[in-house]
Amino acid sequence: xQKRSSTMFVGTTAARKASMEKxxxxxxxxxxxxxxxxLLIAGSLVRTILPLRIMIICSTIAGFISGYLSGYxxxxxxxxxxxxxxxxxxxxxIRERRSAKLSEEEHTLHKHKFSALSTVDFYRLxxxxxxxxxxxxxxxxxxxxxxVRILIVSKGAAQVEIDGTVVAFCxxxxxxxxxxxxxxxxxxxxxxxxxxxxxxMWRSEELKGLLEKHPDIKNALQxxxxxxxxxxxxxDVRASESExxxx
Numbered sequence: 203x204q205k206r207s208s209t210m211f212v213g214t215t216a217a218r219k220a221s222m223e224k225x226x227x228x229x230x231x232x233x234x235x236x237x238x239x240x241l242l243i244a245g246s247l248v249r250t251i252l253p254l255r256i257m258i259i260c261s262t263i264a265g266f267i268s269g270y271l272s273g274y275x276x277x278x279x280x281x282x283x284x285x286x287x288x289x290x291x292x293x294x295x296i297r298e299r300r301s302a303k304l305s306e307e308e309h310t311l312h313k314h315k316f317s318a319l320s321t322v323d324f325y326r327l328x329x330x331x332x333x334x335x336x337x338x339x340x341x342x343x344x345x346x347x348x349x350v351r352i353l354i355v356s357k358g359a360a361q362v363e364i365d366g367t368v369v370a371f372c373x374x375x376x377x378x379x380x381x382x383x384x385x386x387x388x389x390x391x392x393x394x395x396x397x398x399x400x401x402x403m404w405r406s407e408e409l410k411g412l413l414e415k416h417p418d419i420k421n422a423l424q425x426x427x428x429x430x431x432x433x434x435x436x437x438d439v440r441a442s443e444s445e446x447x448x449x
Contacts, residue, residue: 234264234265234267234268234271235264235265235268237261237264238261238262238264238265238268239261241257241258241260241261241264242257242258242261244257245257245258245261250320251295252292252295252296255288255291255292255295256292258284258288259285259288259289259292262281262282262284262285262288263281263285265277265281265284266278266281266282266285269281295322298322298325299321299322301325302321302322302324302325303325304321304324304325304328307333307356307400308324308328311354311356311375311402312324314375315354315375315426315430316422316426318422318425318426319418319419319422319423323416323418323419323422326412326416326419327404327412327419327423328402330404330408330409330412331402331403331404332402332403332404333356333400333401333402333403334353334400334401334402334403335398335399335400336358336395336398336399336400336401337395337398338395338396338397338398338399339394339395339396340394340395340399341392341393341394342360342378342379342393342394342395342401343378343379343382343389343391343392343393344389344392345363345364345365345388345389345390345391345392346388346389347388347389348382348388348389349379349382349383349388349389349406350405350406350407351379351403351404351405351406352377352378352379352380352382352383352403352404352406352409353377353378353379353401353402353403353404354375354376354377354378354401354402355372355373355374355375355376355377355378355399355400355401356374356375356400356401356402357374357399357400358374358395358397358398358399358400358401359371359372359373359395359396359397359399360372360378360393360394360395360396360399361393361394361396362391362392362393363391363392363393363394364390364391364392369391370434370437371396372393375430375433376430376433376434377426377427377430378393378401379393379406380427380430380431381427381431383406383409384424384427
């Protein structure tokens with residue numbers, strides 16, 4: 203019985219291959235196999251996750267058909283498994299994108315400061331934060347004290363003091379506490395609001411937890427920190443030059 207089943211399977215496989223050659227041409231298996239790998243290569247060149255998943259799905263379809271028509275059962279099962287996994291991931295991504303609704307204020311912040319992040323990743327970041335409206339005179343950081351939160355100014359202004367001397371001002375789009383967050387050191391300056399100020403704030407430990415789970419957000423946020431630091435330094439240089447000219 204086992205010998206007969208094996209013979210039947212071999213016969214079926216041979217017939218299927220012969221059918222492929224008759225209908226599609228002798229190189230059909232190789233064509234589909236090459237197509238599957240080409241789609242994988244194309245997917246690896248895509249930088250965004252959804253197109254990547256779609257390319258993998260197309261690759262698995264080509265591989266599935268190739269395996270089925272050539273009679274390779276193991277190949278069919280593996281390709282089917284990859285197909286199911288990636289279809290599920292595509293559904294999850296689409297659902298996340300639909301639920302990632304930003305307010306007008308958040309949309310503006312995303313556009314001007316966090317464009318390196320996808321809408322979904324920025325939404326994850328915003329969900330971990332808290333919007334705060336602070337009166338004038340509120341201390342955002344205190345020199346020499348641990349920094350337990352990091353924030354970005356959306357509207358308003360704050361002055362930066364070192365040893366009692368005002369050395370700079372934070373404006374819309376500026377971070378407060380980001381250097382201490384990155385280094386783990388105490389605050390190097392006291393930052394105090396000088397107008398009613400609106401900002402988005404994250405608890406340091408919660409933000410670190412988010413960044414550990416999402417390396418893409420971590421990398422993008424480091425880029426945003428660097429750009430903002432350059433902007434601050436450029437403003438300080440221009441202000442210093444203006445003072446020298448005025449003197």
